Amino acid sequence: xxxxxxxxxxxxxxxxxxxxxxxxxRRSTEGRLAxxxxxxxxxxxxxxxxxxxxxxxxxxxxxxxxxxxxxTQKAQKTALGTDRLxxxxxxxxxxxxxxxxxxxxxxxxxxxxxxxxxxLHEAPLGxxxxxxxxxxxxxxSPALLEAAAAVCYxxxxxxxxxxxxxxxxxxxxxxxxxxxWARPEAAGGP
Numbered sequence: 001x002x003x004x005x006x007x008x009x010x011x012x013x014x015x016x017x018x019x020x021x022x023x024x025x026r027r028s029t030e031g032r033l034a035x036x037x038x039x040x041x042x043x044x045x046x047x048x049x050x051x052x053x054x055x056x057x058x059x060x061x062x063x064x065x066x067x068x069x070x071x072t073q074k075a076q077k078t079a080l081g082t083d084r085l086x087x088x089x090x091x092x093x094x095x096x097x098x099x100x101x102x103x104x105x106x107x108x109x110x111x112x113x114x115x116x117x118x119x120l121h122e123a124p125l126g127x128x129x130x131x132x133x134x135x136x137x138x139x140x141s142p143a144l145l146e147a148a149a150a151v152c153y154x155x156x157x158x159x160x161x162x163x164x165x166x167x168x169x170x171x172x173x174x175x176x177x178x179x180x181w182a183r184p185e186a187a188g189g190p
Contacts, residue, residue: 026057031180032128033058033173034106036097038144039065039135040165046070047078048166049133054082056173060104061088062097064144065135098132098147106130110148111172112140113162123152125176133169 013021035058040046050070053061068075069090070083089100101108109123110132132148134140139162145151154163154171163171 034060034130036132043074045166047075050079054085063091064094064097101130117151117153
């Protein structure tokens with residue numbers, strides 16, 4: 001109550017307030033984040049991943065295999081121009097993308113259901129991490145899994161066997177950032 005008048009603090013932020021909040025989070029974010037998208041062909045998944053990558057501050061996306069570029073009309077409907085905010089590379093062979101990520105200083109962590117995968121919350125996601133995700137039908141190729149420094153999976157308790165690749169990418173990026181923001185020296189955020 002403020003002078004007998006109740007103040008509602010639970011309101012949507014105005015655009016200026018959102019920009020201020022996002023700037024504060026950017027200042028408290030130091031970890032490097034990138035993606036390799038291997039043979040992700042659905043324009044809607046590509047658009048979703050680019051938009052999410054832009055929101056989480058990914059610094060680069062390498063397209064590999066027969067991945068669909070974000071410049072297609074259908075991808076643009078979902079990406080809403082965010083392909084201009086995250087530098088990306090035209091599709092190259094998978095191992096070339098992994099090598100480029102390594103040369104840029106990233107540790108490549110594949111997100112896949114495999115025999116040696118660890119749960120996402122135990123994955124090595126600190127520092128400069130490049131999350132590698134495979135296509136809608138087959139996931140990460142054996143070559144990508146072999147080349148990755150680590151493999152993790154997203155635990156599920158429902159009766160569905162896997163996540164859509166766009167959703168899996170969002171969950172993995174969110175976990176990478178959450179870990180950084182939860183560190184004691186980063187506590188408090190903006």
